[in-house]
Amino acid sequence: MKKIGILFGQENTFPQAFVNRINEKKVKDITAEFVRIDKVIQGEPLNYAVIVDRISQDVPFYRAALKNAAISGTAVINNPFWWSADEKFFNNALAVKLGIPVPKTVLLPSKDHPTGTSDLSFRNLAYPLDWDGIFDYVGFPAYMKPFDGGGWRDVYKIENKEDLWAKYDQTHQLVMLLQEEIIFDDYFRCYCIGGKHVRIMQYEPRNPHHLRYEHGKAPASKELLATITDYVLKLNQYLGYDFNTVEFAIRDGIPYAIDFCNPAPDADIKSVGQENFDWVVETAANYAIERAQAQKPNMDNLTWGQYVASSVGKTALVAAKATKGTDVSVAQVDHPITDEGQLSEVVKVAKAPKAAKQPTAETKATKAAKPAAAKEPAVAKEPIAKEKAKKLVTKKK
Numbered sequence: 001m002k003k004i005g006i007l008f009g010q011e012n013t014f015p016q017a018f019v020n021r022i023n024e025k026k027v028k029d030i031t032a033e034f035v036r037i038d039k040v041i042q043g044e045p046l047n048y049a050v051i052v053d054r055i056s057q058d059v060p061f062y063r064a065a066l067k068n069a070a071i072s073g074t075a076v077i078n079n080p081f082w083w084s085a086d087e088k089f090f091n092n093a094l095a096v097k098l099g100i101p102v103p104k105t106v107l108l109p110s111k112d113h114p115t116g117t118s119d120l121s122f123r124n125l126a127y128p129l130d131w132d133g134i135f136d137y138v139g140f141p142a143y144m145k146p147f148d149g150g151g152w153r154d155v156y157k158i159e160n161k162e163d164l165w166a167k168y169d170q171t172h173q174l175v176m177l178l179q180e181e182i183i184f185d186d187y188f189r190c191y192c193i194g195g196k197h198v199r200i201m202q203y204e205p206r207n208p209h210h211l212r213y214e215h216g217k218a219p220a221s222k223e224l225l226a227t228i229t230d231y232v233l234k235l236n237q238y239l240g241y242d243f244n245t246v247e248f249a250i251r252d253g254i255p256y257a258i259d260f261c262n263p264a265p266d267a268d269i270k271s272v273g274q275e276n277f278d279w280v281v282e283t284a285a286n287y288a289i290e291r292a293q294a295q296k297p298n299m300d301n302l303t304w305g306q307y308v309a310s311s312v313g314k315t316a317l318v319a320a321k322a323t324k325g326t327d328v329s330v331a332q333v334d335h336p337i338t339d340e341g342q343l344s345e346v347v348k349v350a351k352a353p354k355a356a357k358q359p360t361a362e363t364k365a366t367k368a369a370k371p372a373a374a375k376e377p378a379v380a381k382e383p384i385a386k387e388k389a390k391k392l393v394t395k396k397k
Helices: 013-025 060-071 080-085 088-098 131-138 161-168 222-239 274-294 306-313 386-390
Strands: 002-007 030-034 050-053 075-077 105-108 142-146 156-158 176-180 186-193 197-202 243-251 254-259 327-330
Touching: 002 013, 002 274, 013 030, 013 274, 030 274, 050 060, 050 274, 060 075, 060 080, 075 274, 088 105, 088 176, 088 222, 105 131, 131 176, 142 161, 156 161, 186 222, 186 274, 197 222, 197 274, 222 243, 222 254, 222 306, 222 327
Parallel strands: 002 030, 002 050, 050 075, 197 327
Antiparallel strands: 105 176, 142 156, 142 176, 186 197, 186 243, 243 254
């Protein structure tokens, strides 16, 4: 008998429904349950053919236990080794290489010294940064958020240079992204399971959480949905994610991938709605059964994405082709929604002139790399003293 386990935290509706659905199918020699860990011994299995991971991003003990299970033959969804290495800035860079539009984004060093470091640890970092080049590339308004964060934690809307200085000071040891704001006409959130099953959901991130999937917007065009499907498959096949969501903001008809590093995406019935919930439970259950049937003891049963495969095979990084048997589902809203609430302060989008279209492949991304000696922009009314400016990159303890 092969066991499928689900490892989870505070969520309630999805884990139970997932386990129930697998057991209802009565597939020969397959059973599902909540994972139970009473000890973790090096090199010894946890006795699960498949584990669906919904919580190890918040519990390092679980992440280490899953790696140990994987090396003993468990198929972990998602691959814990890749999940440990992945982050949002790399994902954006990969999207650029794949020709998928993304907001213009730069990486900022932590405002404060990481614990255990000093000024000497940053001798390779230019002082000051090329702030003029950064601001010219990204523009304002912009968003600043952790390069490896999620759940809208520590996200700031940045209106101008002075606003950046003030909010950057609050980020302490976090490594941040500064990202172009996309003023969008439409927005989509897409589940992708197994690199081949796609559920496209029109979404409104500016609504209260419980109304984000109910927006009353007109259905999207077939052409746009086809482009979104292609981008979802490319991103997940290259990243090697078995279970993920990808979000797109549509500006001037172009879908920009906004967030696609969600390996434990929200699947609660109260937020995604009954129709989307039923789809994700059924599709995840079928995929977990498929992985359990293919699992071989004492073998590597993890998914490694096309990016890793290209590196190992020393082949060119080229766009992935859609997997045969791709399954695409589009959620429908068949009634107008009138109870849309106020925008939250974090995600409120100001009306502003539309920015120029971004080249699809972002081929001009390197134009922001100006000489390190470019002078730092001054703050209105009070020039930043040298010592104060230095704090924008690091701060002495």
